[in-house]
Amino acid sequence: MKAAVFERFGEPAEVLGVRDVPIPEPGAGEVRVRMIATPVNPSDLLVVRGRYGVLPKLPATPGFEGVGIVEKAGPGLLGRWVEGKRVAVINSAGGNWAEYAVIPARQARPVPADIPDDQVATFFVNPATVLALVRHVLAVPKGEWLLLSAAGSTLGRMIIRLGRHDGFKTLAVVRRPEAKEELRQLGADAVICSSDGPVEDQVRQVTGAGGPRFALDPIGGEAGAAIFRAMGDGGKLVLYGSLTGEPVPIDPRQVISARKSIEGFWLGHWMRDRSIPGALLLFREIASLIRSGVLRTEIGGRYPLDDIRAAATEADAMGRRGKVLLTFRGEPA
Missing domain, CATH: 3.40.50.720 (NAD(P)-binding Rossmann-like Domain)
Incomplete structure (x- = not known):
């Protein structure tokens, strides 16, 4: 699969590149998601610059949120329950700027069908x-x-x-x-x-x-x-x-x-302190407020993964209107 990767911290337009890497396999309690779209958030760019609160081991792939289809589940009941569903891909470790991502099954959140992909991609952060x-x-x-x-x-x-x-x-x-x-x-x-x-x-x-x-x-x-x-x-x-x-x-x-x-x-940290019912209520509130337009995300440029440097440049531009998205059109593995 293709993934955006950086081997050193620095300016995103200089250090980001796209390479072929093995398709990851989900372990116990995990799922593999085929990505549809993922945003370029300020937090993602801070990670690339080495200025975020928690930094990954290098080389690394950024991306904390997105939308995708759960394609494969590792051992565990929750993974099997979300298998085949479209989900908000909450990736607290980063890694969504790739054609496939592996995340804990509890962080794959099914979202109602009436909310479009671009809003599910930006559903969480x-x-x-x-x-x-x-x-x-x-x-x-x-x-x-x-x-x-x-x-x-x-x-x-x-x-x-x-x-x-x-x-x-x-x-x-x-x-x-x-x-x-x-x-x-x-x-x-x-x-x-x-x-x-x-x-x-x-x-x-x-x-x-x-x-x-x-x-x-x-x-x-x-x-x-x-x-x-x-x-x-x-x-x-x-x-x-x-x-x-x-x-x-x-x-x-x-x-x-x-x-x-x-x-x-x-x-x-705040989400880890929420109970399961509290987290579910929060997600219902978000879905309702997206439908009403209150929490709807304005979308700007859309880029294929190969144009990652151009996407990062637009996301960094002062006065930019709308969230920049990386989009994927790959076939299931």
Whole structure:
């Protein structure tokens, strides 16, 4: 089979290549999935660059999610139950940028037939993160402000639509002035641009002196610190990424006197704490909100695996619209 492989960490357009490798065999409790499509997510590119929280042994194949058909099951009841079904391929170890992937049977999640392949390919990472952060970790009440950076991203857009659906207000921070009107049209209650002046001053102009009590940031560095400073007393900031790779410089006096808090979020850790009924409920919520358009993923370029470097380049482009997909049209092994 063909697989995207990198032998050293570095820029994806330089280190990624496609090679022929043996088709993997599933072991006990595992299934082999024939891949249909898989997205190029920021987390995947961070792995290739060697900047993700957990890194694979090299050489390695990236890819944390996707859609495919369970073609073969190893020993175990659960594998036999999903054999032959179309599933969301949740690959916590990575490896979906290939024609076939082997994953634990419990991570092969059947998805209703009315949800198209491109939405199943992007079913897990962003939608589950959005629901976990907004409805569970922060539990943003109706009518409250949620301050979010990187608001023009696929995940940021989902949060804005969820705000309209759930009744909380979104204050979106972007880097590009041309993105402001676009996010207003999408449903953001207010949009500010970091290039227009200090973020905390612009936030106060929108929300008043108190500032929002809930905030999300995937960037880190000074951008994350600005979000923290903009929050009101008793505010809580959740970091769910570190796109800059830089630490967030926090004034301890704000933590002490203003009773602000900051914590990290990792979807894999959060999911491991869910019960089986809780995880099933989450997946039902995601399916329902995809159908209604709230958690639907905008799709951009589609590339065959052989064009992996072009796909990575588009996925990295500033101002890109839509999630980049790798698509597969191989015959069953």
